[in-house]
Amino acid sequence: MPGLLESCKKLFKTKDLYKVLSLKKNASPSEVKRGYHKLSLKVHPDRVHGDGKKTATEKFQVLGKIYCILSDKEKRAVYDETGEVDDEDDVLTQDKDWYDYWRILFHQVTPQDIKEFEEKYKGSDEELADLKDLYCEYEGDMGMIMDGVMCCTAEDEPRFIQILKDLIKKKEITEYKGFTRSITKTKIAERKRKADEEAEEAEEDAKNLGLGEEDEALKSLIHANQQSRAKQMDSFFADLEAKYAEPEKKTKSKGKSKKK
Structure with a gap:
């Protein structure tokens, strides 16, 4: 070894x-x-x-x-x-x-934690920093950027595009060709269509799980999982649990195994 x-x-x-x-x-x-x-x-x-x-x-x-x-x-x-x-x-x-x-x-994240985190994160300096980092990492590819920003939906894309255009104009970030190519009407429509399909699937899964309107946070989580946003969810859970989790006291004896 x-x-x-x-x-x-x-x-x-x-x-x-x-x-x-x-x-x-x-x-x-x-x-x-x-x-x-x-x-x-x-x-x-x-x-x-x-x-x-x-x-x-x-x-x-x-x-x-x-x-x-x-x-x-x-x-x-x-x-x-x-x-x-x-x-x-x-x-x-x-x-x-x-x-x-x-x-x-690390504790499990609750639906209320998700809701509170999303409300605090959207429009924050942290979201802006993440958006800039992802823009540079993926050289402007808007599809990859949308997969990376936490908590985002298709409705956030026009806002993100405008923010990035303003940053380019201010010369705070480089103007990549990949950005221009990925924000055509056709590309945006394709991403919107895909997001709508995923939202419908998430809604169906939520119904199958018996979730009601009071469980919107869980529905959003199902939606995000269906989008296979590995990087987004990694960062999402990391931020949530780092903010909300406290070390959990071990209640089971050493010889017992944890059942899932």
Whole structure:
């Protein structure tokens, strides 16, 4: 079995535990927890199917070990000083259920959390920053941008396009050809049509689940899941749980397994 640093190099292309989580060395405990949560959501084995599931499982386990080190004051201090980790550490070598460990750290998100987050996020500076980052990352491809911005619907696209045009005019962002090509009437109509179809499917699924008008947040969540917006949902859940979750007290005895 390769050591933790070797596994990091193989799976994440770096031996730096901070770089794996996209953190600075002076990151606060809450930033460490947030960084771990965001990345572990992206590689969670339940989100991957087929041949990639084995690699996702390995990444998920490695991230759990990284968090065990960086969240422990003494272990982190040793790593910061030496750049090495103790692969013989019981916490790192024991055959633990990393999913259960992850679930202990983070609560499930409630529909009310989703609703409150969406209301606070839309039109915020955080949404604007995400929009700019996604524009640059995807070089103006509006389809990819719409897949990436949290909580957005087809109704938000005209607003986003106008914001980006204004930013281009102010020379705050580069004017990409991909942006011009992706905001034609035909492209916008195609995305709107697809979104409408997905909304209808979400409504049907909501009815099948017995959800009423009071469950709009859950309907929105179903809709987002049907759109297969992996990146959007990863970031969405990470932000929500980082804002609302507190460590959950373990109530079950050590010998009992968690039933799902």
